[in-house]
Structures are given as structure tokens and as C-alpha cells.
Amino acid sequence: MSAPSDEGLPSRPKEEAGEEKGPSKSALKKAQKDREKAEKLAKRLALEEEQRMKAEASDTAKHLYGPLSGQSARPVKKFCKSLQDLESVAEDEEVTVQARIYNARAQGAKLAFLVLREQEHTIQVVVAEGGAHGISRQMIKYCAGVNTESFVRVTGLVKAPKDPVHSTSLSNQELHLESLYVVSPAEEQLPLQVKDCIKPPSTREEGEGEADTNDPNATLKTRLDNKILATRAPATNAIFQLQSEICTIYSQYMLSHGFTMIQPSYLAGAATEGGSGVFEVTYFERKAYLTQSPQFFKQMAIAGDIGPVFSIGPVFRAENSNTKRHLTEFTGLDYEMPIQEHYHEVLSFGEDLMLHLIRQLLSRPKSKHxxxxxxxxxxxxxxxxxxxxxxxxxxxxxxxxxKTLLKDSGFDIGTDPHADIDTAQEKALGDLIKQKYNTDFFTIDQYPLSLRPFYTHPSPSNPELSNSYDFFMRGQEIMSGAQRIHELPMLKEMMKAKGVNPVDPGFKDYEEAFRYGCPMHGGGGLGLNRILQFFLGLNNIREATLFPRDPVRLGP
Known part of the structure; x- marks a missing residue:
């Protein structure tokens, strides 16, 4: 029987144009390889996890290290509040300290070295396998991997190293680790390394200027942008410790001389000292202003019979000055005192105060250190x-x-005897005074009345001069002071002469201080930041300010 013929059967339809074909052989092959890779990766991760779990299960030291939070930490026998306290601890005594990881490195699988840092103090920590508590290799690996700047709690035995550790400040002691718990970890990638802030920033910067690419140290701008890390550098930290010393010495001196510390307000309802130089703020539904100084409040305190007064507080100046010695906010050391006979009583007191302050900074053990x-x-x-x-x-x-001293030294001081001394001339004057009198501190007395504010008392012997003075360190101003006008008629007359309207808002309360009798008085306002800057010879006032504010910086 013959096979049936295809003749007469309908033909198979052709594939329509654009119809999708099945995966190509190459695509199938690639998908297979991807599946195999994924399976291998999963197996490898599972194996690593299994090994990790086994290692953890066999790690007899796992209770001796790790995050402090949720960790059953070993009990503390002796806690040292400072690394420096370790100097008085006997050898082989167990102690616990809290500090930062300054450096961590493994020396093979059985040994690691850490360096702890607290301010300027550093000590080496030895992490060795075994020991009385059975330190494991897992623990050594963990300790060597703790991120720099992490804050840790370390317990160990105090030992004398075989050779002095010259890379640490406590060179004749080291800790042999028994436990380490991370109190607070630092991120792995830091925006700034503390070691890059050990030396001063480049002096080529003006204000916050551009980075000096030839300088390996962090620039001032970088330090200001990363203030928390930069402040951990020993010298930077010491600057602000010294700032605290200045405030302490100042306060002790004022209290020992019968002054009362007051807390003036730093908000005012009117721009009493010049509208262009004050910061305006919203005070509920009206305007208020940050005060340029506690000047008026000090005078009111004198009129209120509180007696000689002083304060430590912020001073605000809305001046667009981007220099190395100007800020829009700084700390003022202000004082005001009654006068018995002559305004030089106030001037002499201020001079003695500054000499005492500087001498104390030069002689006190902590300040010297x-x-x-x-x-x-x-x-x-x-x-x-x-x-x-x-x-x-x-x-x-x-x-x-x-001015005569400047002129005799070849400076062009002009023909106007009442023209002010500019900044460059002040610095030159500082050099001249240093050469002639061997001092970096001096005062200038009897400024022209035209250069001083309306509340400055005129000189009784010369109406063109005033009972006012400025203080200088290394030829740079740190204070302006004067006898103040205490009689209301003279005050009103001087206000009008200076273009100040006595009936303007803000002056009513100030005038009130002189309506019912006020003693003769005077004082001044010292700039804490400038005192610190010029005593230390810092290039920029921002180095002497914890959180500087200037026309372009409002953080951190």
C-alpha cells in the first residue's frame, strides 16, 4: 500500500513578521553559567558562615570584646579617669580606661598593637594570644580592625615595656590587653585625619582662603568644616583648655578685687550703637537686636549701686570684615567700676589686670604645660x-x-593730629615699643574725642581729647575703654554732637540710669579670642575660637 501523498493538504503557515523566536543557544548558555555562579557564591557564603559560627562557638574569648551595648562586660576593678593617671599605677595592676583608638595594627595572627589617645596623652596596648584570660585569634583580629577614632573601654595590666615606646607620651608604660569593648564606633571613612591637624594650618590663608596644595597638613578651612575631629588634635585641644584658664584667671582676679559678676542681656529693643553694625532678629511680633557689647547694661548696674561689675559673654558685630582678627561673634571680658578721683584709676586697674593675667599664663603649671x-x-x-x-x-x-614715635621712625602719619592710627601702623608701633621697652603689652591713652563713641567723657583739660584708652598685645588692639559720661545734660549734648537722637527708641532706659544720680565710672571690654590669639602668636583668630562666626561661616 502506498504512503499517503501530501498533495492537496493545506500548507504550514509561515511565521509572521516580527514574531519572537525562542532564546538563542548563547543566551541559554550564559543563563546557565550565571546560575552556576550564583550557586557557587551561595555555597561559599554558607560555608563561610558555617565556619564563622564554628569559630565563634569555639572562641573562648568572645565575652572579652565587641560592642559595649548589650555586652556582658567584665566587672571593673580599678577605673582610671585619665590616661595620665596610669603614671601612678603600679606594675601588673589591672586597670580600665576609656579613650580613642589612635592607631591599630596586626602583627600576624597572634599579636596586635593598639595606641589609645586622650587629648595629648597616648599609650600602647599589646594584644597577644593566650594569657590568663585566653585571648583568641578572633579577638586579636577584631581589635586590630577597630576603626580609628572609635571610643573604647579597655581593661589590661600595666606593664613596663622592654624598651621605651617613643611614639607614645607614656613611653615607660604599656597595657597588656585583657578586654576591649567599643563604646561608640567611628565611621571607617573619616573626612579628616586627626594626625593631619597636629601641626598649624598654612599661614598663606586669609580668613578661610583657598587650600595650599603644597602643604601636607589640613588647611584652616578643612579644620573649621570638620571641627569635632580637628579639635581632637593635641595642640588644638590645648588652645581651648588655655582659653578656659584665661577666663578662670580673669574671674578670680575680678572677684578678689571686690567686683560682682553680672549677667547682662544680649538682646535690645533698638539698635542703640549704630543700626548698620547690629544683627536684627525677630522677637515675637517685633524687631530686636543682638547687642554689640554689654556697655549700657554695665553702666546701668553702676547706677543701680551694684558696685564694680564684670561679665563674660558674647559680643556681636555685623561687620563684613574677612580678616585674620575679626569675627561677627566673639567673647568679651567686660568690666565697669566707679571712679573716686581720676579716670586713670580705671586705666591702671585694667593694666594691672592684664599684667597679672599674662604673668599667670606664663607661670601657672597647667598654663605652662x-x-x-x-x-x-x-x-x-x-x-x-x-x-x-x-x-x-x-x-x-x-x-x-x-604718632610722634611713628613719625620719628619714618612713617607717614599725615598732617591731621586727630587722624586715627591704622592697623599697619599699630603693628609697627608694637615692634617699636618692643624694641624700646622690651614688652609685648602696652596701652595708648588720651584718644581724640572725635574717634570715640558719644558716651566717652571729654578731657577736662583739652576738649579735643577724651579720657579714653586702648590696650595692645603684639601691636594689635585687644580692648577699648574709657571714662563714661555720668551727667545727663552732658550726655545729651554729646549725643547730639555725634548725631545720635536722644529720643530714639532704646535710649530711654539708658538715660534713666543718669536721671537719679550716678557716680563717675569707667571700664572697658577685652576680647578673649584676641588675647588668646596674640598670646600664642596664632595666625588667625579662628584658631582661637571654638565655633567661629564670620560673614561667610555660620556652622558648625
Whole structure:
């Protein structure tokens, strides 16, 4: 029987155009390889996890390290609040300290070395396998991998190293680790390394200027942008420790001389000292202003019979000055006191205050130690500040004597005897005074009345001069002061002469201080940041300010 013929059967339809074909052989092959890779990866991860679990299960030291949170930490026998306290701990005594990881490195699988840091103090920690507590290799690996700057709690035995550890400040001691718990971990990638802030920033910057690419150290701008990390550098930390010392010495001196500390307001309802130089703020449904100084409040306190007063607080200046010695907010050390006979009582008191302050900074053990840390970090002028010997008064010259000294030294001071001394001339004057009197601190007395504010008392002997003065360190101003006008008729007359309207808002309460009788008085306002800057010879006032504010910086 013959096979049936295809003849007459309908033909198979052709594939329509654009119809999808099945996966190609190459695509199928690639998919197969991807599946195999994924399976291998999964097996490898599972194996690693299994090995990790086994290692963890066999790790007899797992209770001796790890995050402190949720960890059953070993009980503390002896807690040292500072690394420096370790110097008085006997060898082989167990102690617990809290500090930062400054450096961590493994020396093979059985040994690692850590360096702990607390301010300027550092100590080496030895992490060795075995020991009384059975330190494991897993623990050694963990300790060597803790991120730099992490805050840790370390317990160990105090030991004397075989050879002094010259890379740490506690060179004759080290800790042999028994446990390590991470109190707070630092991120692995830091925006700034603390070691890059050990030396001073480049002096080529003006204000916050551009980075100096030839300088391996972090620039001032980088430090200001990363203030928390930068402040951990020993010298930077010491600068602000010394700032605290200045405030302490100042307060103790004022209290010992019968002054009362007051807390003036730093908000005012009117721009009483010039509208262009104040910061305006919203105060509920009306305007208010940050005060340029506690000047009016100090005078009101004198009129209120509180007696000689002083304060430590912020001063705000809305001036668009981007220089190395100007800020829009700084700390003022202000004082005001009654006058018995002559305004030089106030001037002499201020001079004695400054000489005492500087001499204390140069002689007190803590201040000397802090200054030495700063100097050794690369600030050669730190502590190298000259003042007259004990029992000697400060160098004082008049405004006209200052101009004569400049003129005799070849400076062009112009023909106007009442023209102010500019910044460059002040610095030059500082050098001249240093050469002539061997001092970095001096005062200038009897400024022209035209250069001083309306509340400055005129000189009774010369109406063109005033009972006012400025203080200088290394030829740069740190204070303006004066006798204030205490009689209301004269005050109103001077206000009008200076273009100040006595009936303007903000002056009513100020005038009130003089309506019912007020003693003669005077005072001044010292700039804490400038005192610190010029005593240490810092290039920029921002280095002497924890959180500087200037026309372009409002953080951190």
C-alpha cells in the first residue's frame, strides 16, 4: 500500500513578521553559567558562615570584646579617669580606661598593637594570644580592625615595656590587653585625619582662603568644616583648655578685687550703637537686636549701686570684615567700676589686670604645660610673650606720643593730629615699643574725642581729647575703654554732637540710669579670642575660637 501523498493538504503557515523566536543557544548558555555562579557564591557564603559560627562557638574569648551595648562586660576593678593617671599605677595592676583608638595594627595572627589617645596623652596596648584570660585569634583580629577614632573601654595590666615606646607620651608604660569593648564606633571613612591637624594650618590663608596644595597638613578651612575631629588634635585641644584658664584667671582676679559678676542681656529693643553694625532678629511680633557689647547694661548696674561689675559673654558685630582678627561673634571680658578721683584709676586697674593675667599664663603649671604642647606642635611664639617684671607697671603712652614715635621712625602719619592710627601702623608701633621697652603689652591713652563713641567723657583739660584708652598685645588692639559720661545734660549734648537722637527708641532706659544720680565710672571690654590669639602668636583668630562666626561661616 502506498504512503499517503501530501498533495492537496493545506500548507504550514509561515511565521509572521516580527514574531519572537525562542532564546538563542548563547543566551541559554550564559543563563546557565550565571546560575552556576550564583550557586557557587551561595555555597561559599554558607560555608563561610558555617565556619564563622564554628569559630565563634569555639572562641573562648568572645565575652572579652565587641560592642559595649548589650555586652556582658567584665566587672571593673580599678577605673582610671585619665590616661595620665596610669603614671601612678603600679606594675601588673589591672586597670580600665576609656579613650580613642589612635592607631591599630596586626602583627600576624597572634599579636596586635593598639595606641589609645586622650587629648595629648597616648599609650600602647599589646594584644597577644593566650594569657590568663585566653585571648583568641578572633579577638586579636577584631581589635586590630577597630576603626580609628572609635571610643573604647579597655581593661589590661600595666606593664613596663622592654624598651621605651617613643611614639607614645607614656613611653615607660604599656597595657597588656585583657578586654576591649567599643563604646561608640567611628565611621571607617573619616573626612579628616586627626594626625593631619597636629601641626598649624598654612599661614598663606586669609580668613578661610583657598587650600595650599603644597602643604601636607589640613588647611584652616578643612579644620573649621570638620571641627569635632580637628579639635581632637593635641595642640588644638590645648588652645581651648588655655582659653578656659584665661577666663578662670580673669574671674578670680575680678572677684578678689571686690567686683560682682553680672549677667547682662544680649538682646535690645533698638539698635542703640549704630543700626548698620547690629544683627536684627525677630522677637515675637517685633524687631530686636543682638547687642554689640554689654556697655549700657554695665553702666546701668553702676547706677543701680551694684558696685564694680564684670561679665563674660558674647559680643556681636555685623561687620563684613574677612580678616585674620575679626569675627561677627566673639567673647568679651567686660568690666565697669566707679571712679573716686581720676579716670586713670580705671586705666591702671585694667593694666594691672592684664599684667597679672599674662604673668599667670606664663607661670601657672597647667598654663605652662598647655602652652608647651602648643609651642611644640609648631607655634614658636606660644608663651614667648614679654611683659615687665613683677612690681613694674605697664608701658603707657599717649595717642600723640604714639604718632610722634611713628613719625620719628619714618612713617607717614599725615598732617591731621586727630587722624586715627591704622592697623599697619599699630603693628609697627608694637615692634617699636618692643624694641624700646622690651614688652609685648602696652596701652595708648588720651584718644581724640572725635574717634570715640558719644558716651566717652571729654578731657577736662583739652576738649579735643577724651579720657579714653586702648590696650595692645603684639601691636594689635585687644580692648577699648574709657571714662563714661555720668551727667545727663552732658550726655545729651554729646549725643547730639555725634548725631545720635536722644529720643530714639532704646535710649530711654539708658538715660534713666543718669536721671537719679550716678557716680563717675569707667571700664572697658577685652576680647578673649584676641588675647588668646596674640598670646600664642596664632595666625588667625579662628584658631582661637571654638565655633567661629564670620560673614561667610555660620556652622558648625
Amino acid at each position: 598647655l602652652t608647651s604642647i602648643i609651642r611644640d606642635a609648631g607655634y614658636p611664639d606660644a608663651g614667648n610673650f614679654q611683659v615687665p617684671p613683677e612690681g613694674t607697671k605697664a608701658t603707657r603712652i599717649t595717642f600723640q606720643e604714639a
